[in-house]
Amino acid sequence: MNCIERIVLFILKVVKDGYQWRKYGQKVTRDNPSPRAYYKCSFAPTCPVKKKVQRSMDDDGVVVVTYEGEHNHRSTMQEVRYALAHESEISSTTERRFDSPKLDEVLVEQMATYLSKDPNFTSELAAAISSKILEVETF
């Protein structure tokens, strides 16, 4: 996996909404030819939140997301912020890990240097993203 692919994956990850979802079904419905996907919040077993994702009927560049219920916990982004804020306490007891937030920071730095140095980077990245988006769009 090269650097651009990593960055693309990172962007796609950030675009997602900060909660963890587990897909539990997919159906084609009567009114809309494109399939609808069913997700449940998998952060806590007690969390009742579901969401439906379906491509819009009249504009297939648009994806409709329907949320159902309220999360009974913080979003994972909030959890990450909380963890970073209390990092000193955490690292004093446990070993410090270079987990995904750290890797993401490195990626952003890399992206910045590429942007300033490589004139072709923007178009390369755009091409990589659009091809990746096509994969993702097969909801």
Place this chain on the structure above:
DNA sequence: CGGGTTTGACCGGCGC
């Protein structure tokens, strides 16, 4: 092995 996705089966509500 542990978590996710895929995918057909299954279920319950609704109209006839």
Place this chain on the structure above:
DNA sequence: GCGCCGGTCAAACCCG
């Protein structure tokens, strides 16, 4: 009751 339809389950499968 019966069939349709949207929603969910769960076994198989995939992947790191």
